[in-house]
Amino acid sequence: MMKNRVMKGSLVTLLSLMTSQAFAAQEVTVYTAFETDLLAKYKTAFERANPDVSIKWVRDSTGIMTAKLLAEKNNPRAEVVWGLAGSSMALLKEEGVLIPYTPAGVEDLRPTLNDPLANPAWFGNEAVFNAICFNEAVAKQRNLPTPTSWDDLTNPIYRGHIAMPNPASSGTGYMQVSAWLNTFGEAQGWQYMAELDKNMAHYTHSGSKPCVQAAMGEVAIGISMAVRGAKLKTKARHWRSSPRKASAGNRKRSAW
Missing domain, CATH: 3.40.190.10 (Periplasmic binding protein-like II)
Structure with missing residues (x-):
């Protein structure tokens, strides 16, 4: 077979x-x-x-x-x-x-x-979550405070210093949008993302790239997969990925 x-x-x-x-x-x-x-x-x-x-x-x-x-x-x-x-x-x-x-x-x-419906056709082995990947060295150079919540990222001081995956092409980005809508509610969630968009340096095709860019100093903040942040954290001295407060998600979860 x-x-x-x-x-x-x-x-x-x-x-x-x-x-x-x-x-x-x-x-x-x-x-x-x-x-x-x-x-x-x-x-x-x-x-x-x-x-x-x-x-x-x-x-x-x-x-x-x-x-x-x-x-x-x-x-x-x-x-x-x-x-x-x-x-x-x-x-x-x-x-x-x-x-x-x-x-x-x-x-x-x-x-x-796993697929919850009759005649299952797919099976999962893990649930993952997103995190804010924060480069402390870059933030110090640019006088940026350490964010402590998702709401902090809408502060105009972060304008041009944030990257995240494009939800139109990236499952990681789509997961993050879904998590914000689940966490804040639909109306407040879309309003939050409209404010956050003003601070975006760019959106990436890859789900892991924002954390990679934060680690390399291309941006101060990357919204990305926490597992990528954890791996990169061991390779860089002055940056961190800090999942703290869980947010709602689907099969993948978003966290700070």
Whole structure:
């Protein structure tokens, strides 16, 4: 069965209308939004356990990959979707892009992260959250105070010093917008984002890039994935990522 060759990981599922040619060639095309630096170790581990299968990655941000999968619905180019947001997986299933699939060891997964509907087609292995990535050295040079809440980021003193992912293309950015709307309420949430937009230096295509830019000193503040901030924090002396107060989210959570 093909499912014995499918990767075990975050939000793994098979696509409908699989092509036998791909498996005959022993190459599996996997669409993913996971960060590039994570892919090599998963590819190595999977191919070691499945020496007759080779993975071909196609990687982009969540919004781009979701749009690509929907556009290819009637002519699928991939066998596997791996590492997209739960909201995207739910949409893909609703549109008939995914087929039901039950991985081995499903009983060991957290049911709250899995497809909650009948005939589940996707499964998750983690929930992540966002954080404010703050470069203390840059802030000191520019006389910027340390923010202690999301509301602080609307202070005009931060104008031109903040970056965040574009919610139109980045799942991380979309998650953040959803979290603000859940936290503040719809009316107040949109008003908050309108004020925050005035302080934005730019929006990025990548979900992790704002934290990377903060670490490199390109901006003082990056709104991004906390896990990326935690990794970068160990490499830089004068910056920090401080998740403190949890905010509402969907399958991914936003925090400060």
